[in-house]
Amino acid sequence: xxxxxxxxxxxxxxxxxxxxxxxxxxxxxxxxxxxxxxxxxxxxxxxxxxxxxxxxxxxxxxxxxxxxxxxxxxxxxxxxxxxxxxxxxxxxxxxxxxxxxxxxxxxxxxxxxxxxxxxxxxxxxxxxxxxxxxxxxxxxxxxxxxxxxxxxxxxxxxxxxxxxxxxxxxxxxxxxxxxxxxxxxxxxxxxxxxxxxxxxxxxxxxxxxxxxxxxxxxxxxxxxxxxxxxxxxxxxxxxxxxxxxxxxxxxxxxxxxxxxxxxxxxxxxxxxxxxxxxxxxxxxxxxxxxxxxxxxxxxxxxxxxxxxxxxxxxxxxxxxxxxxxxxxxxxxxxxxxxxxxxxxxxxxxxxxxxxxxxxxxxxxxxxxxxxxxxxx
Numbered sequence: 350x351x352x353x354x355x356x357x358x359x360x361x362x363x364x365x366x367x368x369x370x371x372x373x374x375x376x377x378x379x380x381x382x383x384x385x386x387x388x389x390x391x392x393x394x395x396x397x398x399x400x401x402x403x404x405x406x407x408x409x410x411x412x413x414x415x416x417x418x419x420x421x422x423x424x425x426x427x428x429x430x431x432x433x434x435x436x437x438x439x440x441x442x443x444x445x446x447x448x449x450x451x452x453x454x455x456x457x458x459x460x461x462x463x464x465x466x467x468x469x470x471x472x473x474x475x476x477x478x479x480x481x482x483x484x485x486x487x488x489x490x491x492x493x494x495x496x497x498x499x500x501x502x503x504x505x506x507x508x509x510x511x512x513x514x515x516x517x518x519x520x521x522x523x524x525x526x527x528x529x530x531x532x533x534x535x536x537x538x539x540x541x542x543x544x545x546x547x548x549x550x551x552x553x554x555x556x557x558x559x560x561x562x563x564x565x566x567x568x569x570x571x572x573x574x575x576x577x578x579x580x581x582x583x584x585x586x587x588x589x590x591x592x593x594x595x596x597x598x599x600x601x602x603x604x605x606x607x608x609x610x611x612x613x614x615x616x617x618x619x620x621x622x623x624x625x626x627x628x629x630x631x632x633x634x635x636x637x638x639x640x641x642x643x644x645x646x647x648x649x650x651x652x653x654x655x656x657x658x659x660x661x662x663x664x665x666x667x668x669x670x671x672x673x674x675x676x677x678x679x680x681x682x683x684x685x686x687x688x689x690x691x692x693x694x695x696x697x698x699x700x701x702x703x704x705x706x707x708x709x710x711x712x713x714x715x716x717x718x719x720x721x722x723x724x725x
Contacts, residue, residue, distance in 0.1 A: 351473070352720035353465030355713045359448065361386075362461035362712070363441040366450035372425040372489045375403035379424050383407065383464060383483055390467045392481070395504050397497050404485040406497055408504045411470055412478030418722050419480040419501075419508040419687070420463045421678060423487030423494075426452040432703035447706040454707045455700035459514030459693040462712055466719045475723045480505040487678055490530065490644035494678040498685055507687070510657040512722070513679040514693030516700060516707075517671065519714055521662050522691035524578060524672040527648030527680060529618035530609045533558055533640045535593070539602040549636050551604035552593050558606050558638055561628045562586050565621065574615035578672040584612040584621065607643075611676075614650040647680030649689065657688045664721050665692075673697070692718075 368379040384394045384407055392409040399405050406424070429438040429451055436442055441450040448458075463481055470479065482501060485493035515522075535558065537551030566586040573583045586608065593604025610618040622640065629638055651658060653670050662668035675697055682689040694711035 351469070352716040353462065353469050355709065355716065357468070358461045358465045358712045358716060359441075359709065361464050362448065362450075362453065362457060365457040365461055366441040366452055367439055369439050370425050370452070371428050372486050373428065376424045376485050377403060377405055380405050380407055380483060383424075383460070384409075386464050387467055387481065391471055392467060395500075397500065399485055399493060400496060404493065406482070406484045406493055408497070408501065409481040410478055410505050411467070412475065414478060415506040416509050417475065417477035417479055419482060419505060419511040419682075420719070421482040421484070421511060421513045421682065422456050422460045422463065423484045423678065424460065425486050425488050426455065426457070427488050427701050429703075434703050444706060446710065447708055449704050449706040451705055453705050454516050454695035455697065455705070456515055456693060458695055458707045458712055459516075459715065462694065462715045462719055463514070465716060466723065469720070470723070473724065478506060478508070479723050480508055484678060491646040491676070491678055491681070492644070494681045498681045501682070501685060501687075509688065510661060511679070511682045511687045511689040512661070513677050513682070513689065513691045515673075515675070515677045515691050516693050516695035516697050517673065517691055518696050519665065519692060519694055519711065519718060520667060521658070521665055521670045522673050523649070523651040523653055523658070523670040524614070525649050525674070525676055525679070525691070526579065526584070526611045526613060527618065527646060528609060528611050528676050529622070529645040530607070530643045531622065531640050532643050533606040533608065533638055535604040535606065536637045536639070537600065537602045537604070540600045542598040542600055545600050548600040551601045554636060554638050555591050555593060555604040555606050557630055559588055559591065561625055562588050562608055564628065565625055569621070574613045576613050576615070579613070580674070584610065584616050586610055586621065612648065614648050618645065646676050646678070647684050649677070649679045649683055649691070651683060651688065651690055655688050658690060660725065661690060661692070661722065664718060664725070
């Protein structure tokens with residue numbers, strides 16, 4: 350047995366980066382290419398159609414029965430618009446010991462390692478099954494994996510371990526916060542600003558909501574759940590957008606606030622938003638504030654004592670578990686009952702940046718880790 354050659358990983362990464370699979374665009378050409386590689390390597394591939402056109406994913410398996418390892422990744426990347434790239438973002442290019450291109454770190458580098466590993470298995474069949482899940486639209490709120498997750502175990506069986514290959518510098522990540530995002534529409538009544546007191550200003554309602562959000566954040570910091578593995582060590586509430594009004598001399602009849610909750614495993618976003626709702630001024634429209642969830646993903650809190658986790662930790666240069674600040678699809682697999690970790694090449698400090706890049710040595714190290722995992 351031997352790890353996939355670094356040259357082949359770089360070749361595959363060049364192909365993957367060339368697919369401009371920005372979340373706003375189709376990812377199907379990339380999925381087609383990945384499916385072809387996996388089928389040629391002897392995998393059984395199941396295509397997953399998205400509920401929206403132009404998107405899709407796949408589940409692939411080599412071997413029969415339960416057990417083994419499931420490698421998971423998303424295929425979409427963040428936009429390049431507005432960023433200052435020194436060259437075409439979708440043409441992989443070397444820069445010293447690094448490879449530069451959109452998605453090189455987040456997370457096509459890992460996908461290239463997995464596909465290259467898959468090609469080696471015909472000559473060195475693993476004792477246990479090897480499975481792969483590729484999703485879509487992770488970068489815009491984990492929209493793809495909820496449509497796939499119920500088919501994972503029926504299609505692939507129950508693996509011993511699921512590895513979500515987001516960039517962790519090949520450190521063992523066992524936890525991240527969950528997230529829920531919301532849109533609040535504040536209703537008022539329009540009128541001439543010269544008679545403003547006779548009307549209901551929707552921006553005032555939005556301001557009331559912002560005040561409540563700030564108070565809830567203060568409460569979470571004072572008396573909410575604590576986990577020192579995170580910075581900050583508590584759940585957080587954040588308002589990112591407030592907009593409303595069309596002209597200075599018109600009392601606005603609607604305003605919008607977009608906010609999010611990033612929560613520890615010990616707290617639920619439902620409980621937090623319930624307190625927010627309860628603290629808002631009561632009243633019917635105009636003056637009403639309607640809050641709707643626009644997206645969510647669960648957090649991750651994997652037990653480090655689980656045998657599959659300990660087996661992976663034993664293969665790492667640094668087995669000490671970490672947490673990460675960003676969210677991943679791992680929580681969906683964990684919620685489905687699978688032992689799940691996050692572990693992949695590169696660092697998120699390089700993700701989402703202009704001239705995003707990854708060290709070639711990290712790809713080589715990842716390939717060696719995947720080889721030990723599937724043949725362990």
